[in-house]
Amino acid sequence: MPVPWEALLPFGLVTVMFGAAGTLFNVSTRAQNLGKPGRYGVDKWEDMMMRRDERLTGHRRGQTSDPTPPPGYEISSVWETERVA
Numbered sequence: 001m002p003v004p005w006e007a008l009l010p011f012g013l014v015t016v017m018f019g020a021a022g023t024l025f026n027v028s029t030r031a032q033n034l035g036k037p038g039r040y041g042v043d044k045w046e047d048m049m050m051r052r053d054e055r056l057t058g059h060r061r062g063q064t065s066d067p068t069p070p071p072g073y074e075i076s077s078v079w080e081t082e083r084v085a
């Protein structure tokens, strides 16, 4: 059975390009999430917790075990009493 050698070059190109795109996407997503994988399907509660983490640490994916909140924490919250346009 003849081997289609001429097809191996484009096959290699497609394989390398998919790998490069996936790796770059992975690196970009992790760079935006403090080295953690990105979050998907975030519900309202998780979004609220991530906003609290942002107020506590300065980043939505940040975490802290320090029980004393940073200065200004008690006034940095937004009460959502009405929909903001």
Ligand SMILES: *[C@@H]1O[C@H](CO)[C@@H](O)[C@H](O)[C@H]1NC(C)=O
Binding pocket: 026, 027
């Ligand atoms: C992204 O990179 C991390 C660390 O380098 C690795 O553990 C993870 O499996 C990668 N994710 C994908 C989808 O390749």
